[in-house]
Amino acid sequence: MKCVRCRKKGVIHLKRHNAAFCQECFLYYYKNQVKKNIKRHRMFDKEDKVLVVISGGKDSMALWHILASEGYNVTGMYINLGIGQYSDKSQQVVESFAQKNGLELIVKDIKKEYGLDIYKLSKLLKRSTCSVCGSIKRYLFNKVAYDGGFSAVATGHNLDDEAATLLGNVLSWEEGYLARQSPVLESTHPKLVKKVKPLYTLTERENLFYVLINKIEFLHDECPHAVGARSILYKEVLNRLEEESPGTKQRFITSFLEKGRRHFQDAQEKLELRECSICGQVTTTEVCSFCRFVKLSNQNTEN
Ligand code: FES
Ligand code: ZN
Known part of the structure; x- marks a missing residue:
């Protein structure tokens, strides 16, 4: 297995590109993918202030690192959601990375700042913790970005995430969601900040390789509430397809964006x-x- 770029010994094989890379050329490939995605979808440029949402996992850490190293004007944002040890450990990882690299970081703690407890809320509202958590995160990403004058909110969604979401939406023909699935979600209101996913063509494995090469600390554990989630099943199914036919995930996403998505535009809820x-x-x-x-x-703590 030789590196396709420099013919030195390859250390990672990317079947879907039918290519192997040495460490150095992998970094070159990775950087180029990110830059191309940002440019192709006009996500932001060097003058823009970008808020990068960080969970402490490999994908968001890789995103933060690559954008900062490429000279983008980035600020990290971490939300402590009060999910026991998982939240404490991830906050530590994120804070220490910011400190070591001299990066700006905004930390929000939903319990300390707003008195919110996702477990209590999910019981009171009869909604899953993930759905309550998702609403809180979406709100805070946008609020912090809008209040801080940021041009875009960037998340570490990777190719595996995007393909799994797409599969889920296709299986139940969620037309509204299909209309909105995109690496860029433009703002539809002066107070809504654009959302972007610069890593949408890179896989989990590639992000993992990127953080390992760069010796970036990250939290290995997933959120404990992700266990048993549908998205994990979809990822497994897609991995199986990918094994048989490398490139399936990328084709699924790119052909959806090129050919499929436009058919759902009318389903965009007005x-x-x-x-x-x-x-x-x-x-x-x-x-x-x-x-x-x-x-x-607050009502509940008063009672
Ligand atoms: Fe929100 Fe897991 S990160 S419930
Ligand atoms: Zn409000």
Whole structure:
């Protein structure tokens, strides 16, 4: 196995590209993929302030590292969601990386700052912890980005995540979600910040290789609530397909973006957006779900 670029000994084989790379050329390939994705989808440029959402896992750590090394104006954002040890450990990893590399980091703690407890809320609302957690995260990403004058919110979604989401949405023909699945979600309201996924063509394995080569510390554990999630099953199924036919995931995503997605444009819900009467963030109801969560949590501690 020789590196396709320099003919030295290859250390990673990427079957879907029918290519092997040595360490140095892998980094070159990785960097190029990220740069191409940013450019092709006009995600942001060097003048833009970019908020990078960090969980402490390999994907977001890789994203933060590559964007900072390429000279983009990035600030990390970490949310402590109060998920026991998982949250404590990930916060430590993220803070120590920021400190060692002199990177800016914004930390939000939903319990300390807003009195929110995702477990209590999920019981009260009869919703899964992941869905409550997801609403809180989406709200805070946007709020912090908007308040801080950021041009984009970047997340570490990789090719495996995107293909699994697409498969899930196709299996139940979630037209609205299909219309919105994209490496770039443009803003549809002056108070909504654009969302981008610069790693959407890179696999979990490639991100792992990137953090290992660069000796970036990351949290190996997944969120404990991810266990048994549908997305994991979809990933397994896609891995099986990928084994038989390398390139399946990438073809699935790129051909969807090129040919499939446009058929769902009409399914984009034309929701009437308004500003929350309490916090002013964008919502479709009088009071946004985040403010409802805060109210509910406070009522419950008073009782
Ligand atoms: Fe939100 Fe796991 S990260 S429930
Ligand atoms: Zn609100």
